[in-house]
Amino acid sequence: MSSNVHALELSKAFKRVDDGLLSEADVEEAFRTIIRWAGDNPERPGLLDTPARLVRSFREFFAGYNQDPASILKTTFGEIEGYDEMIVLRGIGFESHCEHHLAPIVGRAWVAYVPSGRVVGISKLARVVDAYANRLQIQEKMTAQIANTIDEVLKPQGVGVILKATHHCMTTRGVHKPDTDLVTSRMLGCFRDSPLTRQELLSLVD
């Protein structure tokens, strides 16, 4: 069985765990199969507890499937004295996993918006990043999801999202290019229409 098929089986397994159709013991067994396939013995002392640890790790890595990003942004504040300039949360660290290799994607996000009458608690912007990061992802899609959700829920004058991340599927395997990172962005509303607004955001990214 190829590693891709294993990954697919695992992601299906987690879906079925959430549906109550599959126990954590079943998922541990899937991890034991992978260890055996890699050439080691899952019953030796050093590996005995590894499948259970992996289940807990995967719960953490993929906690985003149990979160609704739109509802994170539901509480907003209207007493802002007419504030209508850019709000930027800079350098939000995130860890994700690529959907092609289940390899880590480690990076930072810059999330900006220009409000139209209401603002959201700033920690909620970081929580939206995490809700999408803690899923199987590609960076391009994750960038768009963050921006689209903020745009749809807050209905601001504009949203700008920039992600910079290192993809372990190309730094530690495959083409082995350790010093690369990928930059993606999605600009909506005034960030898309106004070169000055876009430039102001870009000047805040390091």
Ligand SMILES: [Zn+2]
């Ligand atoms: Zn990958």
